[in-house]
Amino acid sequence: MDTLTVVGCQFGDEGKGKVIDYLSKDFDVSVRFNGGENAGHTVVVGDKTIKYHLVPAGFLGSKTVVIANGVVINIKKLVEEIEFLKTFKSSINLKISEMAHVVTELHFKRDSYLEQVRGAGHIGTTLKGIGPAYESKFGRYGIRLVDFRDRKKLLGNLSLISKIYQIPFDEKYVDSLLEDYQMIERYISDTRSYLENEIENGKRVLFETAQGTFIDVESGTYPFVTSSYTTSGGVTVGTGLSPRYFSKFLGVAKAYTTRVGEGMFPTEMFGQEADVLRNFGNEFGTTTGRPRRVGHLDIPMLRRAVKLNSLDYIALTKVDVLGKMDSIKVAVSYESNGSEIKEFDPSRVPDKVNYETFKSWRDDASNLQKYIDFIQSELKVPIVLIGTGEKRDAIKVNGRLAL
Numbered sequence: 001m002d003t004l005t006v007v008g009c010q011f012g013d014e015g016k017g018k019v020i021d022y023l024s025k026d027f028d029v030s031v032r033f034n035g036g037e038n039a040g041h042t043v044v045v046g047d048k049t050i051k052y053h054l055v056p057a058g059f060l061g062s063k064t065v066v067i068a069n070g071v072v073i074n075i076k077k078l079v080e081e082i083e084f085l086k087t088f089k090s091s092i093n094l095k096i097s098e099m100a101h102v103v104t105e106l107h108f109k110r111d112s113y114l115e116q117v118r119g120a121g122h123i124g125t126t127l128k129g130i131g132p133a134y135e136s137k138f139g140r141y142g143i144r145l146v147d148f149r150d151r152k153k154l155l156g157n158l159s160l161i162s163k164i165y166q167i168p169f170d171e172k173y174v175d176s177l178l179e180d181y182q183m184i185e186r187y188i189s190d191t192r193s194y195l196e197n198e199i200e201n202g203k204r205v206l207f208e209t210a211q212g213t214f215i216d217v218e219s220g221t222y223p224f225v226t227s228s229y230t231t232s233g234g235v236t237v238g239t240g241l242s243p244r245y246f247s248k249f250l251g252v253a254k255a256y257t258t259r260v261g262e263g264m265f266p267t268e269m270f271g272q273e274a275d276v277l278r279n280f281g282n283e284f285g286t287t288t289g290r291p292r293r294v295g296h297l298d299i300p301m302l303r304r305a306v307k308l309n310s311l312d313y314i315a316l317t318k319v320d321v322l323g324k325m326d327s328i329k330v331a332v333s334y335e336s337n338g339s340e341i342k343e344f345d346p347s348r349v350p351d352k353v354n355y356e357t358f359k360s361w362r363d364d365a366s367n368l369q370k371y372i373d374f375i376q377s378e379l380k381v382p383i384v385l386i387g388t389g390e391k392r393d394a395i396k397v398n399g400r401l402a403l
């Protein structure tokens with residue numbers, strides 16, 4: 001099967017957008033399968049920057065892009081994104097799953113309310129209604145695009161959510177939702193069958209996750225996670241496709257680590273050192289503009305990511321940024337209760353982190369090769385692509401990627 005699934009290896013914002021954009025020219029179809037507008041996938045095209053939130057970042061390279069059933073959609077936001085993307089490509093070949101759930105203003109309000117109730121234990125969500133939209137889906141009172149065919153049904157669904165949340169809504173809101181819906185209606189279809197046919201007919205299909213492995217609702221640092229399946233396993237449920245269609249997996253890892261929002265971060269840097277790296281890497285959230293927490297590369301974390309996602313390949317991004325630092329530290333293991341631990345466990349904060357130090361490649365490029373060789377030998381997964389800058393073409397091929 002000619003498919004490749006791309007996941008994030010850390011806490012999100014690994015540079016998936018740029019890597020997916022690069023890969024997409026070799027794929028007929030690009031598919032998003034989880035998350036919502038909490039995602040921000042950046043691609044710098046000439047002097048313009050595209051921040052994909054809902055549309056797959058393979059938009060420019062692939063003939064067709066698909067938003068699959070696992071995504072939760074703020075329709076207004078999607079309409080805006082489509083309008084913006086029209087300035088980059090004359091024909092928009094977009095397919096949206098009729099089974100995808102919708103994020104409404106009630107979900108936005110619920111997200112803010114829940115964060116407020118959590119108080120000091122807040123997650124630091126993007127406040128885009130993502131958790132509540134999945135909460136409605138799993139609670140079996142969500143709204144799917146298919147429900148928009150009947151105004152009465154839509155009104156009934158919204159009323160139920162309103163009752164459950166104890167948040168009122170104006171009936172005029174139904175009409176404004178329907179107006180937005182009409183703007184995307186022509187793109188809506190049964191994407192599961194479409195993708196199944198494409199794959200069976202030998203088309204090349206690229207699947208892209210939003211977020212990163214350790215904010216997966218099952219495998220991440222719960223409760224400081226998002227509400228969807230961000231790991232390789234998510235691609236089957238998020239598209240409705242048989243697991244047998246997925247055989248190759250590529251993980252995108254940043255050459256260091258960043259995290260937005262709260263939660264465990266064993267290799268976090270603080271103070272001036274953190275400020276320097278944050279500024280070199282322009283580590284401010286694509287979706288919310290929040291400063292990202294920054295830290296050293298964490299090999300125990302990547303070891304777990306390799307296993308959880310069945311990674312065949314890795315793309316390592318932002319080596320240009322890390323190379324600006326004076327010296328480079330990499331976590332190689334942890335210690336807990338006096339024992340050495342080789343693999344990150346999202347439910348246990350280690351007592352201590354053990355580091356190795358590497359020389360900067362600011363003046364000597366061979367030091368970068370040593371860094372890359374070290375990561376490959378520790379993870380036993382080839383690093384096939386290396387991100388060397390923000391621009392679209394600042395990417396180096398370091399190994400063969402076969403499907």
Ligand code: GDP
Pocket residue numbers: 008012013014015016017018039040041042043044286317318319320321386387388389390391394
């Ligand atoms: P994503 O969510 O994984 O797609 O990542 P984001 O787009 O949220 O954040 C990654 C940021 O790093 C964006 O601003 C990208 O333009 C930028 N970026 C991606 N790869 C590289 C790279 O190799 N070098 C540099 N300097 N910037 C990069």
Ligand code: IMO
Pocket residue numbers: 008011012013014038039040041123124125126127128129130131209210211212215224225226227259260261262286
């Ligand atoms: P991309 O696809 C980084 C984080 C939020 C918060 C937690 C829960 O660009 O890598 P949510 O709004 O999803 O309920 O917030 O998850 N988060 C991300 N962090 N990159 C993302 O997406 C993220 N999407 C959500 O900051 O900590």
Ligand code: MG
Pocket residue numbers: 012013014039040041042286
């Ligand atoms: Mg991002």
